[in-house]
Amino acid sequence: MSDQINQLPIRALLAENVDYVIPMYQRNYAWSEGEITQLIQDVIDYMRKGPTASQNYYIGTLVVFARDSAGKTIYETIDGQQRLTTLSLLASYLKNGGEPALTWYDALRIRFESRERSQKTFAAIFAGVLEPKPTGFLAPQDTNEAILEGYRQIQKILPRKLKDNQVSSSDFARYLLEHVVLMRVCVPPQTDLNHYFEIMNSRGEQLEKHEVLKARMMDALRGDTDPARSRHCLHLVWEACANMERYVQMGFTPAQRDAVFGQGDWGRFVPTDFDRLRDALSASAGGGTERAALTLDELIEPVRGASHASGAAEEKKGEDAPERFHAVINFSNFLLHVLRVMLDDDVPLDDKTLIAAFDTHVFKAEDPVATVKRFVFTLLRCKYLFDHYVIKREFAKGTDGWSLKRLKWQAASDRRGAGRSSYVNTFGADDEAENDTKGENRRILMLLSAFHVSTPTRVYxxxxxxxxxxxxxxxxxxxxxxxxxxxxxxxxxxxxxxxxxxxxxxxxxxxxxxxxxxxxxxxxxxxxxxxxxxxxxxxxxxxxxxxxxxxxxxxxxxxxxxxxxxxxxxxxxxxxxxxxxxxxxxxxxxxxxxxxxxxxxxxxxxxxxxxxxxxxxxxxxxxxxxxxxxxxxxxxxxxxxxxxxxxxxxxxxxxxxxxxxxxxxxxxxxxxxxx
Structure with missing residues (x-):
């Protein structure tokens, strides 16, 4: 699937001789003032940082399925249609206003299957015949009010935002077309779309940036000397780390935990580089060649893969529910912290820059394969350190509070037992009182929580x-x-x-x-x-x-x-x-x-x-x-x-x-x- 991921500036998206079909099973256009305002403001914010390649604004993903057609590419839009529709409305508004940067925009690329009112409304907007009286040229029975309202909101919001931020319409149009980028993900021809929608509906959201980032890293590792095992190693590590609420050891099978975190211990970090980590994970799987293809499930459902892949019923025995611990940061922002630590460079700590940062520092590095491998190893190390030495919010026994705990494996007291894992204070005695001000575990916990409540946002x-x-x-x-x-x-x-x-x-x-x-x-x-x-x-x-x-x-x-x-x-x-x-x-x-x-x-x-x-x-x-x-x-x-x-x-x-x-x-x- 990673072969079918393309970065497309909005100009390339709209200029390409491609039709994007919104199928009948998709919900109607639903963006309103709040979403449209946020989109325009985000574009302006990134534009003011400087319209350079390093300041691209990665706006999200567009998941499509290539339909069989003669002579023209037709993509069935299966995720991201709200964003695609809004961008098409925005480009139409700028074109209708006479912006020179859109003189080439002479064909509408979005089509609505079996929705004649939507198609007529959008065609009228694109042609400019709704100006200046938005309701005067289409009969009510030919008008999709939601699409028309989206266009009216753009008419109202964009001029005001440009004035408030002292940005010209021409500069905005140029930045929008050249530096606002969509990630178009084309699912494989053999994809079971019914299964896809079952999963997407349960998620209730589109692909996240870190999911696309994983796919691009998988693609980069095709150039490794041992691509199958390296890509499988990346997949296992990514899925184990992506759930920030779970200690990373629990993302692996018991045999993998023994290999990576110490046999009968699970409280150490054994490998010293990516190759040794890959070998440890391969050996713990019995030494066979692992399946390394990136499946649809693996791309769109991060976290689920690792826990299901383990297939170890014992993992759940005596374990608290996953919601016991809540992390102080989400996975996308955590990835930027890991990159900053690895490079010792001033990487921005805002997940809006996630794709751009990895483009600059990883995929455009002198040796992208080696850089990806180094990052994967550093990611696992940092998640292990994060779990053991950074506070979490812990919910247990009907109460919640800050905790600083490590995972501890306790061997069975007799031959019949299987042993169990538990969470104990990271430092000091396992039973050190939580309110012991003399204990260093408590002092570290208090200082880390003081830091966190001072900056409660997930960024910076x-x-x-x-x-x-x-x-x-x-x-x-x-x-x-x-x-x-x-x-x-x-x-x-x-x-x-x-x-x-x-x-x-x-x-x-x-x-x-x-x-x-x-x-x-x-x-x-x-x-x-x-x-x-x-x-x-x-x-x-x-x-x-x-x-x-x-x-x-x-x-x-x-x-x-x-x-x-x-x-x-x-x-x-x-x-x-x-x-x-x-x-x-x-x-x-x-x-x-x-x-x-x-x-x-x-x-x-x-x-x-x-x-x-x-x-x-x-x-x-x-x-x-x-x-x-x-x-x-x-x-x-x-x-x-x-x-x-x-x-x-x-x-x-x-x-x-x-x-x-x-x-x-x-x-x-x-x-x-x-x-």
């Missing part, structure tokens, strides 16, 4: 890039040591805060902090302008919530034995609260703006509580939290003051700045490993 998780970079480099030399890992993460947090968020105009880039400075904070206490920091910590000036969360982590270390603090955990708090309100209730004194907005009067709480408590005086807020869990350790310390006035705000603020400045001890850096 630079803290995760820092963690994976360290884990990957450290693991090359020895097993990851908890003390060194903790000191490194604390150093990265301090560097993010002082070298970026509080650095003013001299702030460092994330790549510089992580990959060039190896996470070491450059500003020592005596080099920091504390007066400038005070102004940068004022309300509406704090660049990232990690400033609050890093401070809460340091305060948790100091006050963790106090009962309200011992059970504290980082949650997705996004609202900066003024403890003394900006707008007090009637009859209460109002403080000067520079006082009420000072860092000493601020803490991070949930949005719902901020809305409910915003105008309450400190005494009322303290009373509320008497029976409710604290949102912030800083907040807890503020509430310990009996009198919250100007002096208390100043004193507390200075004390908090001192805590930030003191921070943990900086680690020593030797080579690429923190010690």
């Amino acid at each position: 998780k630079y803290w995760l890039n820092a963690a994976l970079k360290y884990l990957h480099d450290a693991h090359l030399e020895h097993e990851v040591q908890e003390g060194a890992y903790l000191r490194y993460l604390e150093s990265v947090a301090k560097a993010f805060v002082f070298d970026r968020y509080l650095a003013g105009d001299d702030k460092a880039d994330y790549f510089e902090i992580i990959h060039e400075r190896r996470g070491l904070c450059q500003r020592q206490r005596d080099e920091i302008d504390t007066s400038a920091i005070g102004s940068r910590l004022a309300y509406d000036h704090i660049e990232n919530n990690l400033v609050f969360n890093y401070l809460d982590y340091l305060l948790w270390l100091k006050h963790g034995n106090e009962s309200p603090v011992s059970n504290f955990e980082f949650t997705f708090r996004s609202s900066v609260e003024h403890y003394y309100p900006q707008t007090p209730m009637e009859g209460q004194p109002r403080l000067e703006r520079n006082v009420v907005d000072a860092f000493g009067n601020l803490c991070l709480i949930s949005h719902s509580k901020n809305s409910r408590l915003s105008n309450f005086m400190p005494a009322a807020k303290k009373e509320y939290y008497r029976n409710n869990r604290i949102d912030s350790v800083k907040q807890y310390l503020m509430m310990k003051d009996d009198e919250w006035d100007i002096e208390a705000i100043h004193t507390h603020g200075q004390a908090m700045i001192d805590v930030l400045l003191d921070g943990p001890k900086q680690p020593a850096i030797v080579g690429t490993v923190t010690v």
Whole structure:
């Protein structure tokens, strides 16, 4: 199937002498204002980055089936018709507006099978006869209102977006045609389309970019000296890693786990390169030649293949449901982190750039085959490290919370047993208490969760890039040591805060902090302008919530034995609260703006509580939290003051700045490993 994947700029798609038939079984056109607005805005956003080959916008996939025809290629559109229809409407609008970049667009490429109203409506739009009165040239019985409404939305949205973003219509048209790219996937002639639709309907979505990426890597490995085994190795690794909610070992059969993660152990990473990984997986399958063709099921259903392929009923014994663990990132964005770690290069960490990034760094590399093999090996290593050394959200026994656990295999106590796997703390004793502030497992968990809740989106998780970079480099030399890992993460947090968020105009880039400075904070206490920091910590000036969360982590270390603090955990708090309100209730004194907005009067709480408590005086807020869990350790310390006035705000603020400045001890850096 990978032989039938083509990257097509929109101009090539619409200029090609090909008809795309929308079959009767497809649902009607359904995109409305929201989807059309997002599409246009995304194109503009990528266009403004610079219309170069490296800035192509990969808009998604178009899955087609080649019909038998005489003299002309006809593709039956089986997935992606909403996007294809919208792009055709957009091109028609630009053509009708006289854009020179579309003078060649003289034939409509989209056809609607057994839908005469749809065909007539689109033909009228394409010919421009609906201008300027959209309803005046077709009788109601000849009009498809959904398609017509899509065109009206484009008429309304595009001019406004071009004006708001100061982009000319001609520049937009050129970028759309030359740099917006669709991946056209032609399914094999022998494909059972009924089976395809059964699967696609259960998914409820089109092919994802990472699925197309897998197919292109499979295609690249045709050039390897041992293509069959190499492609099968890629397939097994990809399917095992694609489910971010499952520990990677569980994506392999028991024999494969023994070969890759240690016999009777499953807690080590044995192979040292792709070839040894391939050999281990082949040997664990009995040494035979593996089937390496990329089937339809394998392309469109990532994750299912690996668990079904194992065929091992014992795998499910004693295992929790897959939903037990929820990862902090999705697979597409994880792939970019792995590529960035492997190359030690400034790869963008936004999955909108996924295909473009792999085009540049993998498929256009000097040796694409070797680069693909190296990436596959690094992917498996990084997923293993991610599972063992990065937090997950764990749902167990009716509750949920952050966890930092590794997979542990426990051999049978007698000859009759088959052994079992379980999840235990990654570091320290297996039964270490979760709220033990002295345990390094708990400290690492708290710091990682502080990072995550500060940047809860799936993109641009630079803290995760820092963690994976360290884990990957450290693991090359020895097993990851908890003390060194903790000191490194604390150093990265301090560097993010002082070298970026509080650095003013001299702030460092994330790549510089992580990959060039190896996470070491450059500003020592005596080099920091504390007066400038005070102004940068004022309300509406704090660049990232990690400033609050890093401070809460340091305060948790100091006050963790106090009962309200011992059970504290980082949650997705996004609202900066003024403890003394900006707008007090009637009859209460109002403080000067520079006082009420000072860092000493601020803490991070949930949005719902901020809305409910915003105008309450400190005494009322303290009373509320008497029976409710604290949102912030800083907040807890503020509430310990009996009198919250100007002096208390100043004193507390200075004390908090001192805590930030003191921070943990900086680690020593030797080579690429923190010690």
